[in-house]
Amino acid sequence: MVFAPEKSSQTIQKLYPNFKIIVLDDDFNTFEHVSTCLLTYIPGMSEDRAWELTNQVHFEGQSIVWVGPQEQAELYHQ
Template sequence: MIVAESTPRQKQSPQTAAQTQPAEAWRVVVLNDPVNRMSYVVMVLRRVFGFDEPRARQHMLQVHEQGRSIVWTGTREQAEAHLFSLHQWHLTAIIQADETS
């Protein structure tokens, strides 16, 4: 026996479905360049991201040895703001979509 529901089911609209999906994550990646001194890169990372000395130094060494370091991951708007700040300090940096999330 099939029992009819007293209230009809509401279908989720495409707009509501899009709003419930998690936002895509973006990475801020600092790239190696031959211009900036290591101590300068550490200072900039501390000021822009609020890193402590060991964490900023770890990212700087990763940039120096591997050519790049992912220093931040989050929303695209915030990633673009961080990218702008890094460019203001004359660091070479990019943002890219985080395919792992």
């Protein structure tokens, strides 16, 4: 006689992975333009934080400017 395994009553919740919006340095966009875009498109972005991130992009070559769910990341990327 073969028995089917019992169904587990435990539910394992897995979070969706976070996605990152990364701004890369280039020779075309000005500091002001990058900072303005961050203020315009990233929710909750302060002017001071936008300038910090803009400087990081310039001096380090890139900066993670936002982390969160995929759908929102796709909107901010556009």
